[in-house]
Amino acid sequence: MTQAQAKYLKDYKSPDYTITHVDLHFSLNGKETLVTAKSQVKRLNESATTLILDGDDLQITQLLLDGEPVSYTTEKGQLIINDLPATFELTIVTLLDPEANLALEGLYMSDGAYCTQCEAEGFRRITYFLDRPDVLAIYTVQVEADKQAFPYLLSNGNRVASGPLDGGRHFVRWFDPFPKPAYLFALVAGDFDLLEDKYRTRSGRDVALQVFVDKGNLNKAHHAIASLKKSMKWDEERFNLEYDLDIYMIVAVDFFNMGAMENKGLNVFNTKYVLADTASATDDDYHGIESVVGHEYFHNWTGNRVTCRDWFQLSLKEGLTVFRDQEFSSDVGSRAVNRIHAVKVMKNQQFAEDAGPMAHAIRPESVIEMNNFYTVTVYNKGAEVIRMMHTLLGETGFQAGMKCYFERHDGQAVTCDDFVSAMEDASGVDLTQFRLWYRQSGTPEVTVTEEHDVESSEYRLHITQKTQPTGEQTEKLPLHIPFDLELLSSQGDSLLNRVLNVTQERQTFVFENMPTKPVPSLLQNFSAPVRLSFNYCVEQLMLLIRFASSDVAKWDASVALFSQAVWQNVDNLHTNRAMHIDTRLIDAIKGLLLEEGLDKALLAEILQFPNVATLSEQVTQVALDELILARSFVVEEIATGCEDEMLARYRELRGIDEAASRALKNACLQLLLKISDEHQILAKSQYDDAQNMTDSLGALSALNGEQSELREQLLHDFQLRWADTPLVMDKWLTLQATCPGEDRIAAIKSLTGHSAFSFSNPNRVRSLIGAFAAANTEVFHQQDGEGYALLTDVIIKLNKLNPQVAARIITPLIQFKKFDSTRQTKMKDSLAQILALPDLSKDLYEKVAKALG
Ligand code: B3K
Numbered sequence: 001m002t003q004a005q006a007k008y009l010k011d012y013k014s015p016d017y018t019i020t021h022v023d024l025h026f027s028l029n030g031k032e033t034l035v036t037a038k039s040q041v042k043r044l045n046e047s048a049t050t051l052i053l054d055g056d057d058l059q060i061t062q063l064l065l066d067g068e069p070v071s072y073t074t075e076k077g078q079l080i081i082n083d084l085p086a087t088f089e090l091t092i093v094t095l096l097d098p099e100a101n102l103a104l105e106g107l108y109m110s111d112g113a114y115c116t117q118c119e120a121e122g123f124r125r126i127t128y129f130l131d132r133p134d135v136l137a138i139y140t141v142q143v144e145a146d147k148q149a150f151p152y153l154l155s156n157g158n159r160v161a162s163g164p165l166d167g168g169r170h171f172v173r174w175f176d177p178f179p180k181p182a183y184l185f186a187l188v189a190g191d192f193d194l195l196e197d198k199y200r201t202r203s204g205r206d207v208a209l210q211v212f213v214d215k216g217n218l219n220k221a222h223h224a225i226a227s228l229k230k231s232m233k234w235d236e237e238r239f240n241l242e243y244d245l246d247i248y249m250i251v252a253v254d255f256f257n258m259g260a261m262e263n264k265g266l267n268v269f270n271t272k273y274v275l276a277d278t279a280s281a282t283d284d285d286y287h288g289i290e291s292v293v294g295h296e297y298f299h300n301w302t303g304n305r306v307t308c309r310d311w312f313q314l315s316l317k318e319g320l321t322v323f324r325d326q327e328f329s330s331d332v333g334s335r336a337v338n339r340i341h342a343v344k345v346m347k348n349q350q351f352a353e354d355a356g357p358m359a360h361a362i363r364p365e366s367v368i369e370m371n372n373f374y375t376v377t378v379y380n381k382g383a384e385v386i387r388m389m390h391t392l393l394g395e396t397g398f399q400a401g402m403k404c405y406f407e408r409h410d411g412q413a414v415t416c417d418d419f420v421s422a423m424e425d426a427s428g429v430d431l432t433q434f435r436l437w438y439r440q441s442g443t444p445e446v447t448v449t450e451e452h453d454v455e456s457s458e459y460r461l462h463i464t465q466k467t468q469p470t471g472e473q474t475e476k477l478p479l480h481i482p483f484d485l486e487l488l489s490s491q492g493d494s495l496l497n498r499v500l501n502v503t504q505e506r507q508t509f510v511f512e513n514m515p516t517k518p519v520p521s522l523l524q525n526f527s528a529p530v531r532l533s534f535n536y537c538v539e540q541l542m543l544l545i546r547f548a549s550s551d552v553a554k555w556d557a558s559v560a561l562f563s564q565a566v567w568q569n570v571d572n573l574h575t576n577r578a579m580h581i582d583t584r585l586i587d588a589i590k591g592l593l594l595e596e597g598l599d600k601a602l603l604a605e606i607l608q609f610p611n612v613a614t615l616s617e618q619v620t621q622v623a624l625d626e627l628i629l630a631r632s633f634v635v636e637e638i639a640t641g642c643e644d645e646m647l648a649r650y651r652e653l654r655g656i657d658e659a660a661s662r663a664l665k666n667a668c669l670q671l672l673l674k675i676s677d678e679h680q681i682l683a684k685s686q687y688d689d690a691q692n693m694t695d696s697l698g699a700l701s702a703l704n705g706e707q708s709e710l711r712e713q714l715l716h717d718f719q720l721r722w723a724d725t726p727l728v729m730d731k732w733l734t735l736q737a738t739c740p741g742e743d744r745i746a747a748i749k750s751l752t753g754h755s756a757f758s759f760s761n762p763n764r765v766r767s768l769i770g771a772f773a774a775a776n777t778e779v780f781h782q783q784d785g786e787g788y789a790l791l792t793d794v795i796i797k798l799n800k801l802n803p804q805v806a807a808r809i810i811t812p813l814i815q816f817k818k819f820d821s822t823r824q825t826k827m828k829d830s831l832a833q834i835l836a837l838p839d840l841s842k843d844l845y846e847k848v849a850k851a852l853g
């Protein structure tokens, strides 16, 4: 049993010693892999004489102090040496077995290649070290391995030497001139195909770009390298930031716990975020690659050049870098659609996290397992907090703040507070109250009421804010909320656009010269991460859908209109009344389908309508069975009412080779298949004629709404066609995992034995089990509890194998609070079963123990 002890932000102490230089020597040799770490250690705290190094599951074979043996002790994984001088050289040799490392943290094997993952605390699985982000050292790394099996030996920085060794082995030596924390160290050794390019920076330096992929995949690396060049250029133009080394490498590996990792000069990527060609990757995959390549690249300044003082400050680099990657995607693509995607993540996932047992502030105050805090809160809400500062300061003020931040802190490990201070000092905007966003968790509820006074021509908005207590924090204070507002006339003319500063529990804003009552477009572009409640009537929402200046506001109004219709029918079911739908909703959608100038990608977003999970997030208690029925009813009514218009759009868009057209076409197809099996023929011919994966998958997803002979037949064909392409087979697994129907659970169970599936590969687990639990709401929450049991069995299996992945896919099971008591009991029973495991990992312990209180 691992020690499950919490660490607290308030206990932060600067280190007694630091390591200024480290010389690492890797002799890669299977189970007999030897690592020699020679560290130059320097005392920082004058009264200290004891050095405590972090280690995890390490076998030490030698330890020397200034070249001489020295006595040491180990305790709870740490290595302790007493009576030390002010400066010394410490040499530690450890013996590793990378093949046995299935947790994919530290040094491990991915499909025959050695690779590392050190963030957050993986370096301590390689050698004993001061494995904390505020210890920044200069690294020299020598890698040695068999030349034939491992022709490429890579590490951070610049390559400074290489040559042959005895016994068919060879070595490469790397030097990284930028001091860095251990979490940014990386090593890769293997045989790859290499795609090369170069980039000339704005100041005229040439940077070599290299993308390493599994043999045979060279033709799938072009989009990644193009995305990298685009990112480099964008960061120069928008943020005035240039790349700093002579080489930038990306290696794509098959076994990876997350999306990618920003190691200095040597990014390691999940193949999912590198490999693409039109036959095998969808438009969404292309977009995902561009944004993750950008994200990791942007970390070079926000994360690597300026890093975090401690892991509680994770949002310092992640929130800021997500904001930067979102801005990148918006500048090079559709701003509205990118914003809608970001808002969906917030409303569907982050609000759920806030409402569940893992609620935490974007700068958490206590942590048991750091890997559990790479969350939608730290990342996505963190990005929203940066975005709010951008709204308050404006682009000019914000960029002045960034400049000040780098001038003050380049080469340092700093705190979120340091970032806010730079923003504040450079812009002159007072962020005292705003800082609360960093330490207060939970989603503020903002309630708005309106009042119109004909006599005085005044329109008033009364705004209140309240944040409910969360598990780890009871007292909540009012936040500084930038509240973006547009007022429209009843003809749809824009009367006013303004950002209100909501800072108190209750506030009234008065707008003069409003002889007739305007329609408010509230919290435009989701200007703050809050739950908004306002009693919109159908006419108001219809007006916003047509006339709001912001496309995001149009989408938002369509979501509200659809949601109202669903909840009314949930109510009808509860009171034994017949379900029905206001025809104005159908008219509104019809209007959009017929509107010529409307952005196709935006319309596609609108036609996707909130799913059951999204709708569930709108309420604190959900009657799931009624909700599923009511939603299906509303969707079918809309689809029936708009059938002709959708068919016309579908036909018009077929054959147009462009992403937004494909998105709209697939959204129409999805709806058409909800109303009649006759439309199956459209899916069949789209599948047969498909020239790209977006069209093939669009057809299959539309058919996946229910079981049918055609669905079986096409899925079978798809499997035969793509059996040798794991990333495409992942899509096949997800289709299987997200189909409704009574036999689903048995089908998923049997798929865990399929050759396309493997428990040891995180992508496979996420595609089948993760997708099932997170996206097949109907079956996962099926009344008999079999869905919970399936997830629980998998988690128990992964507890030892890969705790990080286990702790990630458990999320839907710990968020049980809004369900009925029968479901809650079953979910808690499953959690209790996990908690009782004798060898429960810290990762799972933290989440399950919190969930069960
Ligand atoms: N910084 C990494 C995430 C590391 C997660 C460790 N469990 C990827 C990223 O955010 O860019």
Ligand code: ZN
Pocket (backbone or CB within 6 Å): 295, 299, 317, 318, 321
């Ligand atoms: Zn990141």
